[in-house]
Amino acid sequence: MGILEDKKRARIFYKYFSKVYDYINPIFYSSKMREKVVDMAEVGRDDFILEVGCGTGFTTAEIVRRVGEENVVAVDLTPEQMVKAVTRFENSNFLLGDAENLPFRDSVFDAAISAGSIEYWPHPQKGIEEMARVTKSGGRVVILAPRKPDNFLVRKFAESVMLFPSTQQCVSWFMNAGLEDIRYVETGPYRFWSKLVVIISGRVP
Numbered sequence: 001m002g003i004l005e006d007k008k009r010a011r012i013f014y015k016y017f018s019k020v021y022d023y024i025n026p027i028f029y030s031s032k033m034r035e036k037v038v039d040m041a042e043v044g045r046d047d048f049i050l051e052v053g054c055g056t057g058f059t060t061a062e063i064v065r066r067v068g069e070e071n072v073v074a075v076d077l078t079p080e081q082m083v084k085a086v087t088r089f090e091n092s093n094f095l096l097g098d099a100e101n102l103p104f105r106d107s108v109f110d111a112a113i114s115a116g117s118i119e120y121w122p123h124p125q126k127g128i129e130e131m132a133r134v135t136k137s138g139g140r141v142v143i144l145a146p147r148k149p150d151n152f153l154v155r156k157f158a159e160s161v162m163l164f165p166s167t168q169q170c171v172s173w174f175m176n177a178g179l180e181d182i183r184y185v186e187t188g189p190y191r192f193w194s195k196l197v198v199i200i201s202g203r204v205p
């Protein structure tokens, strides 16, 4: 397990990283990738959407653009991250919470989205099951995860820090969570980094 696959450590890490997060994150995750994430959730204009691990609100912005601020509920573990998103989207609903224990009833949302957070969850299967649980039948669960690097040395270093699942591993988690019609793309922000992440989507039966 990577050193940051621990909730307490992830929260402390983001408490400080949050000061520079908005400058660093766009180097790795492009707006095109975030658009793809929300496309794969197949959201309609009036849909009620959950975002898990919203951070400072980069992906929230794309969700808000599609459904409006009032139709977005976002959860994050780290107050220092979330406070920036709260300031940007005053009419959305933000909750401090844990992806692996979502504070919602079953079948509340039309879709659940998480971009770039699963790599910190100690039990990713549980987090995906939680997202599926709170999503209505027919709705989609979408995750963006940093993909297992192909290079051995890069992979060893990356995995010592946090989770970099293979695409197959993501597919297995989605299948085990009972999701159907599973689709994925491997993509990246640059031509030389064209498979940095996997974006995976599945439908709640």
Ligand SMILES: C[S@@+](CC[C@H](N)C(=O)[O-])C[C@H]1O[C@@H](n2cnc3c(N)ncnc32)[C@H](O)[C@@H]1O
Pocket (backbone or CB within 6 Å): 007, 010, 011, 014, 025, 052, 053, 054, 055, 056, 057, 058, 059, 060, 075, 076, 077, 078, 081, 097, 098, 099, 100, 114, 115, 116, 117, 120, 121
């Ligand atoms: C790389 S940021 C991604 C933020 C955002 N989704 C984006 O698109 O920029 C990862 C976020 O996941 C949050 N996080 C880590 N573990 C979490 C957990 N167990 N439950 C909820 N959020 C978590 C962190 O606090 C951090 O804000």
